Amino acid sequence: MYVEWRVVGRGIMSESIDIRTEKLSKHFGNIRALVDLDLEVRRGSTFGFLGPNGAGKTTTVRILSGLLRATSGDATVCGYNIHKQRDEIKTVTGLLPEAPGLYSKLSAVEFLEFIGALNDLAGEMVRKRIDRLLDLLGLEGRQDDLLESYSSGMKQKVLVASTVLHEPRLVFLDEPTSRLDPAASALVKELILVMAKEVETTFFICTHMTDFAEDVCEIIGILNEGVLTTLGPPSTIVDNVGARDLEEAYLKIVGGEVDRTKLLAWRK
Ligand SMILES: Nc1ncnc2c1ncn2[C@@H]1O[C@H](COP(=O)(O)OP(=O)(O)OP(=O)(O)O)[C@@H](O)[C@H]1O
Numbered sequence: 001m002y003v004e005w006r007v008v009g010r011g012i013m014s015e016s017i018d019i020r021t022e023k024l025s026k027h028f029g030n031i032r033a034l035v036d037l038d039l040e041v042r043r044g045s046t047f048g049f050l051g052p053n054g055a056g057k058t059t060t061v062r063i064l065s066g067l068l069r070a071t072s073g074d075a076t077v078c079g080y081n082i083h084k085q086r087d088e089i090k091t092v093t094g095l096l097p098e099a100p101g102l103y104s105k106l107s108a109v110e111f112l113e114f115i116g117a118l119n120d121l122a123g124e125m126v127r128k129r130i131d132r133l134l135d136l137l138g139l140e141g142r143q144d145d146l147l148e149s150y151s152s153g154m155k156q157k158v159l160v161a162s163t164v165l166h167e168p169r170l171v172f173l174d175e176p177t178s179r180l181d182p183a184a185s186a187l188v189k190e191l192i193l194v195m196a197k198e199v200e201t202t203f204f205i206c207t208h209m210t211d212f213a214e215d216v217c218e219i220i221g222i223l224n225e226g227v228l229t230t231l232g233p234p235s236t237i238v239d240n241v242g243a244r245d246l247e248e249a250y251l252k253i254v255g256g257e258v259d260r261t262k263l264l265a266w267r268k
């Protein structure tokens with residue numbers, strides 16, 4: 001099933017597209033991680049990428065953020081070409097990677113000041129932003145503790161802060177709510193919505209949380225074995241397969257029913 005999505009009415013101007021891919025593909029030896037991806041993501045929109053483990057979501061993000069070379073195909077990100085302008089892409093995008101590294105011997109404030117400096121932000125302005133972000137994420141009072149003493153969710157919060165600190169035009173979030181408690185997830189959800197609306201930040205979000213995607217993402221793409229099988233607004237995807245919500249629609253589309261007869265098969 002492939003849900004066509006087109007913007008009607010105002011129409012899409014070419015400069016209002018922040019991501020455009022054409023037959024974008026990546027092979028690792030015999031593994032076809034991404035196959036002929038054709039996708040457009042509008043500026044200031046929130047795009048959610050769903051798909052089973054190993055579907056190719058992280059691979060796509062790594063290619064689009066300039067970290068990994070595609071095998072074939074083409075793409076532009078904020079108008080920059082992924083083959084020729086990877087440095088430019090890095091300056092206008094933010095990335096929350098799937099398995100990020102943190103400098104554990106720095107405090108949260110030192111780490112964020114370091115990230116700010118990498119993005120040419122310094123002085124009073126960045127210090128204020130850091131204070132406000134740490135306050136928003138409920139880390140005030142712990143800001144001078146070393147990151148090695150943080151819980152995994154607290155580290156994730158610092159990483160979310162580091163991703164948006166320089167207000168990138170486009171933000172890639174690879175599983176942003178992993179390790180976050182429900183209140184922190186809700187906060188990240190609101191932060192995404194307000195940044196998309198107020199400062200026209202574009203979000204490309206890989207997630208396994210269908211309820212999160214349903215609340216936050218205007219357009220959802222479902223990737224299965226490297227192939228984009230479904231694309232459209234969550235409500236359209238749900239209606240098209242006659243599901244109650246996005247979780248049920250997702251399971252209908254990619255499969256995922258548990259075969260109970262196999263549950264203890266490893267013991268036999
Ligand atoms: N560096 C690599 N070398 C070899 N194979 C790789 C490499 N990176 C990814 N792959 C393979 O590419 C495929 C897609 O992996 P990818 O990490 O993009 O999936 P994903 O959709 O992000 O999955 P998950 O939901 O588990 O995070 C997998 O089969 C994976 O084993």
Ligand SMILES: [Mg+2]
Nearest residue numbers: 057058059098
């Ligand atoms: Mg991944």
